[in-house]
Amino acid sequence: MSPSRxxxxxxxxxxxxxxxxxxxxxxxxxxxGIAFLELNDGSSxxxxxxxxxxxxxxxxxxxxxxxxxxxxKVAGKLVASPGKGQRIELSAESVEVFGTADPExxxxxxxxxxxxxxxTIAHLRPRTNTFGAVFRVRNACAYAIHQFFQERGxxxxxxxxxxxxxxxxAGEMFAVTxxxxxxxxxxxxxxxxxxxxxxxxTFLTVSGQxxxxxxxxxxxxxxxFGPTFRAENSNTSRHLAEFWMIEPEMAFCDLEGNADLAxxxxxYIFNFVLEKCPEDMTFFQERINDQVxxxxxxxxxxxxxxxxxxxxxxxxxxxxxxxxFPVKWGLDLQSEHERYLAEEFFQKPTIVMDxxxxxxxxxxxxxxxxxxxxxxxxDILAPGIGEIIGGSQREERLDVLESRIKAMGLNPEDYWWYxxxxxxxxxxxxxxxxxxxRLVQFITGMGNIRDVxxxxxxxxxxxx
Amino acid sequence: MSPSRxxxxxxxxxxxxxxxxxxxxxxxxxxxGIAFLELNDGSSxxxxxxxxxxxxxxxxxxxxxxxxxxxxKVAGKLVASPGKGQRIELSAESVEVFGTADPExxxxxxxxxxxxxxxTIAHLRPRTNTFGAVFRVRNACAYAIHQFFQERGxxxxxxxxxxxxxxxxAGEMFAVTxxxxxxxxxxxxxxxxxxxxxxxxTFLTVSGQxxxxxxxxxxxxxxxFGPTFRAENSNTSRHLAEFWMIEPEMAFCDLEGNADLAxxxxxYIFNFVLEKCPEDMTFFQERINDQVxxxxxxxxxxxxxxxxxxxxxxxxxxxxxxxxFPVKWGLDLQSEHERYLAEEFFQKPTIVMDxxxxxxxxxxxxxxxxxxxxxxxxDILAPGIGEIIGGSQREERLDVLESRIKAMGLNPEDYWWYxxxxxxxxxxxxxxxxxxxRLVQFITGMGNIRDVxxxxxxxxxxxx
Numbered sequence: 001m002s003p004s005r006x007x008x009x010x011x012x013x014x015x016x017x018x019x020x021x022x023x024x025x026x027x028x029x030x031x032x033g034i035a036f037l038e039l040n041d042g043s044s045x046x047x048x049x050x051x052x053x054x055x056x057x058x059x060x061x062x063x064x065x066x067x068x069x070x071x072x073k074v075a076g077k078l079v080a081s082p083g084k085g086q087r088i089e090l091s092a093e094s095v096e097v098f099g100t101a102d103p104e105x106x107x108x109x110x111x112x113x114x115x116x117x118x119x120t121i122a123h124l125r126p127r128t129n130t131f132g133a134v135f136r137v138r139n140a141c142a143y144a145i146h147q148f149f150q151e152r153g154x155x156x157x158x159x160x161x162x163x164x165x166x167x168x169x170a171g172e173m174f175a176v177t178x179x180x181x182x183x184x185x186x187x188x189x190x191x192x193x194x195x196x197x198x199x200x201x202t203f204l205t206v207s208g209q210x211x212x213x214x215x216x217x218x219x220x221x222x223x224x225f226g227p228t229f230r231a232e233n234s235n236t237s238r239h240l241a242e243f244w245m246i247e248p249e250m251a252f253c254d255l256e257g258n259a260d261l262a263x264x265x266x267x268y269i270f271n272f273v274l275e276k277c278p279e280d281m282t283f284f285q286e287r288i289n290d291q292v293x294x295x296x297x298x299x300x301x302x303x304x305x306x307x308x309x310x311x312x313x314x315x316x317x318x319x320x321x322x323x324x325f326p327v328k329w330g331l332d333l334q335s336e337h338e339r340y341l342a343e344e345f346f347q348k349p350t351i352v353m354d355x356x357x358x359x360x361x362x363x364x365x366x367x368x369x370x371x372x373x374x375x376x377x378x379d380i381l382a383p384g385i386g387e388i389i390g391g392s393q394r395e396e397r398l399d400v401l402e403s404r405i406k407a408m409g410l411n412p413e414d415y416w417w418y419x420x421x422x423x424x425x426x427x428x429x430x431x432x433x434x435x436x437x438r439l440v441q442f443i444t445g446m447g448n449i450r451d452v453x454x455x456x457x458x459x460x461x462x463x464x
Numbered sequence: 465m466s467p468s469r470x471x472x473x474x475x476x477x478x479x480x481x482x483x484x485x486x487x488x489x490x491x492x493x494x495x496x497g498i499a500f501l502e503l504n505d506g507s508s509x510x511x512x513x514x515x516x517x518x519x520x521x522x523x524x525x526x527x528x529x530x531x532x533x534x535x536x537k538v539a540g541k542l543v544a545s546p547g548k549g550q551r552i553e554l555s556a557e558s559v560e561v562f563g564t565a566d567p568e569x570x571x572x573x574x575x576x577x578x579x580x581x582x583x584t585i586a587h588l589r590p591r592t593n594t595f596g597a598v599f600r601v602r603n604a605c606a607y608a609i610h611q612f613f614q615e616r617g618x619x620x621x622x623x624x625x626x627x628x629x630x631x632x633x634a635g636e637m638f639a640v641t642x643x644x645x646x647x648x649x650x651x652x653x654x655x656x657x658x659x660x661x662x663x664x665x666t667f668l669t670v671s672g673q674x675x676x677x678x679x680x681x682x683x684x685x686x687x688x689f690g691p692t693f694r695a696e697n698s699n700t701s702r703h704l705a706e707f708w709m710i711e712p713e714m715a716f717c718d719l720e721g722n723a724d725l726a727x728x729x730x731x732y733i734f735n736f737v738l739e740k741c742p743e744d745m746t747f748f749q750e751r752i753n754d755q756v757x758x759x760x761x762x763x764x765x766x767x768x769x770x771x772x773x774x775x776x777x778x779x780x781x782x783x784x785x786x787x788x789f790p791v792k793w794g795l796d797l798q799s800e801h802e803r804y805l806a807e808e809f810f811q812k813p814t815i816v817m818d819x820x821x822x823x824x825x826x827x828x829x830x831x832x833x834x835x836x837x838x839x840x841x842x843d844i845l846a847p848g849i850g851e852i853i854g855g856s857q858r859e860e861r862l863d864v865l866e867s868r869i870k871a872m873g874l875n876p877e878d879y880w881w882y883x884x885x886x887x888x889x890x891x892x893x894x895x896x897x898x899x900x901x902r903l904v905q906f907i908t909g910m911g912n913i914r915d916v917x918x919x920x921x922x923x924x925x926x927x928x
Binding site for chain 2: 003005007022023024025041042043069070071073098099100101102105106122123124126127131132135136138139142143146150153155156157158159160161162163164172174175176177178179180181182184185186187188189190191197198199200201202204211214215217218219220226227229231233241242244251252396417418420421422423424425426427428453454455457459460461462463464
């Protein structure tokens with residue numbers, strides 16, 4: 001017999017059958033010649049209760065060796081549990097201790113630890129209830145994303161991480177180099193990039209969108225799911241220097257089709273997580289943020305509202321609210337405005353479309369209907385988090401795109417291949433981007449984005 | 465009615481039904497007042513034949529606008545095809561041209577192009593038969609990998625891309641910096657890393673293994689699937705500077721369990737790809753490499769051979785072969801040795817285990833049984849490609865690991881968190897690594913690794 005995952009024992013195993021389990025001891029408690037262990041193997045939030053009787057020959061030795069954090073393997077018989085909150089428990093017939101944990105030094109004792117402290121021991125925090133739940137939900141989200149796109153025939157496109165162009169202009173970039181920085185600093189000469197690995201300056205990508213468009217022009221429907229980077233010195237609970245992003249791109253698709261897909265996508269992920277991780281979600285609702293279930297139900301149950309930016313401005317002007325930032329056609333919506341729309345006015349997820357041309361990127365399709373005042377951009381605002389998805393229909397007309405690039409002060413030659421996509425077999429196409437950690441934050445209700453990625457990178461922090 | 469994917473029409477649609485399709489024209493041919501288009505939307509290798517009669521009002525205009533590479537949408541009726549090699553064709557009732565492609569300048573004309581040339585137009589090569597097939601198979605492999613692990617309860621662990629440590633010592637690393645290289649080069653001072661984004665030197669990861677071990681010590685079974693980097697100046701058909709890697713890590717697992725998982729894993733992926741991409745695989749067999757199906761069948765049908773390194777040396781010594789590189793206990797196996805074992809001697813996938821301690825990494829578990837001469841490493845050798853997977857059981861004993869780190873001239877303080885995993889709740893554990901592009905190369909038979917990743921990075925090349 002081989003050991004079972006604890007989640008399988010808790011969910012499916014029958015009393016009066018033999019079983020083996022292995023994992024890490026969360027707590028140990030002794031009473032009247034019996035010891036109780038709470039055993040966790042990471043497969044579920046709930047522990048398996050192990051009962052060790054002093055009749056066991058190795059009782060004294062084992063109990064002495066075991067403390068919180070120890071790794072053990074237990075073989076025995078499952079019995080119906082008289083205790084509250086558990087269907088079965090494991091009555092030990094043999095216990096093997098793999099690795100101990102000295103209670104004097106092991107940092108994860110039973111008391112509650114602050115998330116700030118736990119960040120300093122990111123190599124141990126996955127063993128806590130909260131981070132166990134976070135990373136299980138993160139995993140469920142990630143798999144849901146692949147499954148959603150694969151079921152619909154999308155191709156996962158691996159866009160490059162190292163890039164020679166800052167084509168999207170989405171933010172400050174990290175430099176990547178094969179040169180020795182210490183030698184370089186002593187050189188007192190301009191950098192000779194011909195000596196660098198790639199023969200020119202290279203950076204970490206800020207977005208895979210432009211390359212995803214290449215792939216969509218061959219496979220129709222594609223998506224990226226990979227790491228992206230920002231060298232912005234933003235030391236906030238909402239920013240990471242390294243984060244994962246999902247960017248679907250669809251040929252033969254307009255902004256309405258884009259919004260349809262994004263809405264289906266969010267509903268699918270939330271449904272998937274609620275189905276796969278019910279205990280973890282209950283934990284977040286009860287211990288982290290009592291709005292997570294209500295927010296999730298709004299995503300799943302409500303048809304998303306769709307309004308134009310121009311309508312949004314009118315609603316905000318008529319709200320009689322004292323906003324900190326000005327509301328004026330042509331200015332970007334601030335977080336407070338987005339929250340008013342989604343949380344107070346519509347009280348459901350809201351898709352704002354057709355933003356002023358002056359505040360959006362060069363590649364977004366220009367609307368002809370309003371004298372080219374707006375572009376076919378969309379943002380999805382969700383109650384509880386604000387903007388969760390941003391996307392657009394792309395400008396597929398070669399002449400319009402070229403003049404937009406020039407108008408932004410960019411050099412069309414840098415975009416030769418991007419323009420080629422409009423020169424040869426151009427089609428209407430659209431896509432959106434979703435920051436993966438923002439999504440996990442939204443679903444779990446975790447307050448700090450550094451607590452939803454295993455090893456966060458932020459200013460002055462690249463530990464582990 | 466909304467347009468269908470061409471693969472769905474080809475596989476399932478019935479004649480005498482209405483249908484819409486959209487895609488890019490591969491070829492156009494006119495004969496006796498009828499035009500035939502081969503239409504491809506990237507969903508399959510096979511094109512949909514579109515028949516346009518000159519009775520169509522827009523015939524002249526449309527036929528003039530359409531050439532190879534143009535993007536069109538066709539509505540009409542499906543009819544049983546009299547032509548060879550296709551069950552149905554689409555008789556057009558309306559044709560809409562989205563984007564044209566000037567035959568004078570569009571680089572992808574009907575003739576055969578060299579892979580070298582196609583690398584220079586990586587933004588268009590996905591539209592060819594070969595690269596369409598490659599990236600569909602790549603996608604199928606990638607999804608198969610997720611599905612394999614998720615079905616078994618493994619957690620996808622996102623290990624960091626930017627790292628402050630070269631812990632594994634696996635190769636030369638790219639530096640990552642927020643500093644301005646041009647300013648730095650003019651500074652004539654040692655680098656002041658306190659002014660850099662992370663406050664210390666940082667690099668692009670060469671492996672997520674050590675962080676995956678962290679996650680396995682909480683979730684039991686995890687895997688990574690992400691980009692890794694090597695700044696090695698290797699301009700070969702087998703090396704990339706940026707590639708994707710898969711690294712499962714299992715707690716409570718020894719080398720035999722590791723080998724079992726790796727064998728199941730490879731069989732699963734090959735089965736998945738043969739099932740999902742039969743036309744693409746036939747294409748590779750017929751056009752690229754006539755061994756790909758035989759190699760795939762060996763993976764799927766044969767029980768992998770398992771031998772020790774010591775046995776492998778004995779077999780090589782007794783082979784009476786004239787190897788270029790010496791065969792001697794204590795020296796690493798070279799490609800020619802690996803191929804002899806898997807292709808000539810066993811003629812099936814072969815797992816070599818228990819390598820000499822002197823040629824393997826510090827973290828591999830030392831075998832006690834042979835006076836610590838070997839470590840619990842394994843390599844899987846496959847006919848047709850050679851080494852495809854490398855893995856090991858990890859050293860879980862704190863004292864042994866510490867002395868191995870010191871013996872390698874490394875500083876245990878740099879490994880404080882890795883050592884903590886052995887200090888607190890240590891368990892036997894094991895894992896392996898698989899280079900994703902090597903796998904895709906193996907499955908497709910493509911000769912150059914730059915042709916199995918959409919945008920390859922190699923010395924002096926970071927285009928697109």
